[in-house]
Amino acid sequence: MTAITFDTHEFIKTLVASGIPDAQAEAISRAFRDARHQAEVATKSDLRELEYRLTLRIGALIATAVLIITALDKLL
Structure with missing residues (x-):
């Protein structure tokens, strides 16, 4: 901080x-x-860093979910 x-x-x-x-x-x-x-x-800079990290995590979760759904769709 x-x-x-x-x-x-x-x-x-x-x-x-x-x-x-x-x-x-x-x-x-x-x-x-x-x-x-x-x-x-928390400063504005702290909040921007947090927003960036959360955006990356959410993106990773979405990508993982898409991969899992695709894999399940091919198996079933």
């Missing part, structure tokens, strides 16, 4: 500029950072 950068210093500065006390802004920043680290977020 691709890492998403986040400027915690700029985030804290924005919170402080809006009137939130320094200590509270830092706590919010830490909580937000921790939540982001715990979440596994």
